[in-house]
Amino acid sequence: QAKRLGKDGYQLYSLELGESLRARLGLEQDLREALAARQLSLAYQPIFDREGRLVSMEALARWRHARCGWVSPAEFIPLAEASGLIVELGLNAIERLAADLRDWHSQGLVCPPVALNLSSRQCRRPRDRERLLEALARHGLGPQTVEFELTESSVFEDLDQPDSMVALLQSQGYALAIDDFGTGYSSLAYLRRMRCRKLKIDRLFIHGLANSTEGHMLVESVIRVAQAMQMLVVAEGVEERADWQCLVDMGCDLFQGFGLSRPLAPVQLAGLLHSQQQGQRTLIEA
């Protein structure tokens, strides 16, 4: 069943299965093998500032199943988290990112910082945290190159551990963003304690913003709170020009969504970086 359709097939997800069928098909085993064979790739979704400049991008895992085609991350990320494969998946993503960066650099492209998604389950055990940090160091992915996105629930879980990964990454200078803000347990105390660089408002609150007085007030309040804490606000899921305009007027700092750009395959992203470096700007479609 196609979940989303894209011109290039990059967004075509063909699997959305029930629990029992998934078990029968052995998707977990397939994922394990795909990870061992380094078959996961990354798509990159650009993030723009108020002037329409591409200032960062989010790396999103993509898996093309040998028999079933593209599998949605909404399917395989929870599976990876439940099975513990998320640790390998995270290491795969770091490797992939390093390879893509080498490729872009060899073309003379200058890349903005890339945000990797980090689940608390990737850093629960000390050994897993060590492997992650070691992989970043080995591939030369420092704080100028990479940032991390964590959901509220991941952050809470992590901060309660004796060796918090959040604290560790921050001590090494990495910028952190709170992902999908508003869908978890939003606590102002945690927000203050964490001192994250960015706050990403979930697309649930962004879609249809321009037509909702309540939604408007809600998002505006979040922007004020975040800015009072010196955080940059990122709006996720910006699809409509009217919503984008509304966010600009409210003082939102950064924008991400299908209306600006879909997640792109590495070659497409290279094309975009190339045109940006030629001085062309990408603005939201009218």
Ligand code: C2E
């Ligand atoms: P996320 O981190 O919140 O990533 C944003 C998701 O929203 C992506 O879905 C992206 O394609 C989608 N999106 C972006 N703009 C729009 C829009 O305008 N409209 C709509 N409807 N959707 C939009 P994707 O790629 O399917 O990823 C889903 C989730 O899977 C991510 O949510 C993230 O939590 C997780 N994920 C993806 N890659 C990784 C990874 O490498 N590691 C970990 N731990 N999690 C990952």
Ligand code: MG
């Ligand atoms: Mg994210």
Ligand code: MG
């Ligand atoms: Mg998100």
Ligand code: MG
């Ligand atoms: Mg999400």
